[in-house]
Amino acid sequence: MAKLLAITIIVIAVLSAIPIVAHIWEPPADVARHGPAIDRQTDETMWEAGLCFLAGQIVLAIFIWKYAGRGRDRKIGYFPGGGRGLVIAAFLIVGTEVLALGAVGTKSWGNIYFTPIGPEAMPVQVQAGQFAFYFRYPGPDGKFGPIHPQLISEANENFFGLDTQNDAASRDDIVTAEMAIPVDREIHLLMHSKDLGHSFYVPALRIQQDFVPGLDLSIHFTADKIGRYEIVCTQLCGLGHYNMKAYLEVMSEQDFNDWLKKEAALQ
Amino acid sequence: MPVIVDDTRQVNAPARLTHGRGGYGPFSPGNDRLHTLEGSSPPPANTAIWVGIAAIVMMFAGFTSALVVRQGAGMDWQHLALPPILLFNTIVLLASSVTLELFRRGLPSRSTGALASLQAKPYWLYGTLALGLVFVIGQYQAWLALNREGLYVSTNPNCSFFYVLTGVHAAHVLGGLGGLVYIIMKFRSRQLRRSAFSTAATYWHFMDVLWIYLLALLWLKL
């Protein structure tokens, strides 16, 4: 039975590794400028984690094969280096690996969160609410009009609670249900939650950021490739959470300007 | 019959004892010879009360951090004038600790073998109980004082924390009063163990310390 267990463990370990090695189920292709750093780090981690996983399972299997059922006539031995050796090994191997990844990670994290927003970045606001994302562009005046919560109404399609009568800045704001951005242009995404916790996840853009009700936060990114991508909500927000999504269209500068003009006309 | 029973025993103890002797002696190194570890373990109640106190400290640490974060988060922090009766309540609570210690003085000390004399009088103990009740009633009066000013639990966050912190503390004081009632009953039936008394006393004094901390927190933060 021990030998069978050893073989089973190895078979399971190898079978588990196959989909990874064969890249059967992969995330959507990366289209973000900061994306390659994240993907490199994930690959690096996969190598180390994968090796540790395989090594651990194989050693376990070998030891079960060799040492199960040994009789009293066989000497009880000590692993070379003993307990102390293994503790030192753990500190050295894991410690260096871990700190190395941590140090590299600091850099890619910093790229996303600690770099200043460029002066040419285009501001777009996204509002999350049960169960849809809405987007707002500031229009020619470059300013977002104030949000009046008491005016927010799904029924009246006043998603942002804008008061175009009294707030000049609101009059040229463009509210859309799809997000479009020009390619190769830095975007400054202002995130606002209308009601509860939500999250903004665009796998292709290598971005995930929670909305915090009561706290207006922002992230910035640049898309490198034209295409149509999905934005999905990843923080449980109620019964429609599974269906809370929007599309992100990355377009050429020209196409984007045309699109924006079209949307402005529909306000 | 003895007024109070000691729970520490010598090594040759009769069979019906609870706690063993393995405890706080020096570590015996790994050479398997039998070591007679001298000395006795503390009664479990003494350990347990500190376990309980640790939990209560963590609980109020949780409340404290909630208060600090909440104060930083909202723009709606308005200064709350603490009702003056709190000062009176504080003095009452501290006095109740004093009376408890006065009762302890009256107990036969450990070293005297003769336990037959009934020198300990229960009056200080009753006094502690009474003062404790006065404290709780006084806290309720503080709540009423705030109500009279139109400050209820949901009026603003300062009020919310005031009611929550004083309420939870008062609930623990009521628990302590329950413990004092138990002590009184055991004392009257001459079954009071020293460890039970010292446990209750430690808890009661901790209620004082906790209250001083909360009062300082409320005064500084609210």
Next chain:
Amino acid sequence: MNDAHAHVTLHHGPPQSFIRKYVFSLDHKVIGKQYYGLGLLAVFIGMILSWIMRLHLGWTNLAIPGLDLLSKNGAPGGILTPEYYLELMTMHGTIMVFFVLTVAPFAAFGNFFLPIQVGAEDMPFPHFNMMSFWVTFVAFCVLISSFFVGDGPPLAGWTSYAPLSAVGAVAGPGQGTGQVLWACSIGLFCIGQLLGSLNFIPTTLDLRAKGMTFTRMPFTVWAWFITSCMGLTAFAVLMPACILLIMDHLAGTSFFIASNLVVSDQLQPHSGGSTLLWQHLFWFFGHPEVYIAIVPAMGIVSHILVTSMRRAMISFNAIVGSMIALAFLSYMVYGHHMFVSGMNPVSSLVFSFPTLIITIPSTILVLIWLGSIYQSRLRITTPSLFCLGFISMFITGGVSGFFLAQPPVDIMLHATYFVVGHFHFVMAVAAIFGIFAGTYFWFPKMFGRMMSERLGKIHFWLTFVGVYCIFMPFHYLGIAGNVRRYQAFVDDYTLHLIPVHQFITVAALFTGGVQLIFLYNLIHSRFWGEPAPDNPWEGTSLEWTIPSPPPFDNFGGRHPIVYHDPFQYGVRTASGADYIMQDSPEQAALESSPTS
């Protein structure tokens, strides 16, 4: 007055009435069994909930017969509504984490065996101990009642993030009464656990038998002691969180609800609360909680492995030190659940370092276990099979944690099935394997009968392969970006993953069905199993020195004296056995040379 007789009977005599024997028992062994029964009931309920979830995920429009009897609104015609899926999911997580993983390895086995393993006749406060079980039981009933009261259980997940969990029924079905019942249940649970810690810690510190120093305590005693210390501090922070949540619901306060929130077109009359405050309080508890779930299982596995390998672990200090290090570090890492939560990104980096460091004690444990199996005399029994399975699970689950510990990698994997795969392996399955190992190992002692080895091995094999089939694919789903807590998959980029979900569902139903073999084995052996000897596994710790099952006062009135640590294996003894019990004065001559 003669001091020796001037004592008060400090402990209870043997129970007389049925109620005292089986219902409101003061005996730690009965309380342990009651906890085990509660854990067993909870795990079957939790598992059935997971079956329903998995069926729905694989085949969204499937009508599940009988489900409309449980809830007409939640499953009209037997087809789960989106909200009911989330409600079942919330209850699955809550029941499993609290009422299975905290109850079984810690409260059940700990209550039964901690006093025995230290040589005591019972815990020091049997009344508190009894209250601890009944408070936990009432907490369970309060939680389950949410199925039948109001508009159903809450749907905010076992993590119950605010403001969804705080604003009330306006946010969705079950968020009114259901959420309040949830918070009350968890608050009661915290009290039950505190009453437990009030017993565990003084038992370990003060009731040890003569000669039982800290270095002679079995690994299980260390694990239960460390877990009680964690439970004490962690549950004590969850309680205020639940109290504040209840107040937001019932007292109109705004601890967690920010200003100007418009839910379902209604402006909420709350202001100034902090969304992230709930997350900080919850995860300060939540991370130690997952170690509370796993450390007892580590202790149980280490303890059983020593007996099965017929040798001591190659380093006692490394095992115990690592468990202590895990407990200590567990308080510093909680922010890794919040990397993208909107907290300061600097904090995310700060939390990621201890999270990476905590890999080290986990690795030490695995290396010591493996290094001890090296050149040992490993016996293959059902308990030892589950221990070996535990090691395999723990390696797998631990390695996936490596990804989640790094904030940039977590950007892609947060809130995906990768996380779900990670915690199911490292917490759920590994801990359950620890519970199984403990059950098969200690059943003879607890009930005086052996469980069927044949059925046990079948149970092991099918479960071991089964859980890998269920949970390994979760990692692939997560890498592909499949988001968790969805009741159906409608996004373009995940449509091709639905067959994987169907595979998982089939595996889950099969593996769940296999657990009926375990249940049958438990019940059949309880009444008709082979009578068990006092020491069927040739163990050395104190539980094997007393009859199976033990008398009500464990040691029959005598006070054991401990001469050794519980690792005297591979020794030459006068009787020819290869082990020496802890309470035997015999000195060991280590086997000096092999005969072959």
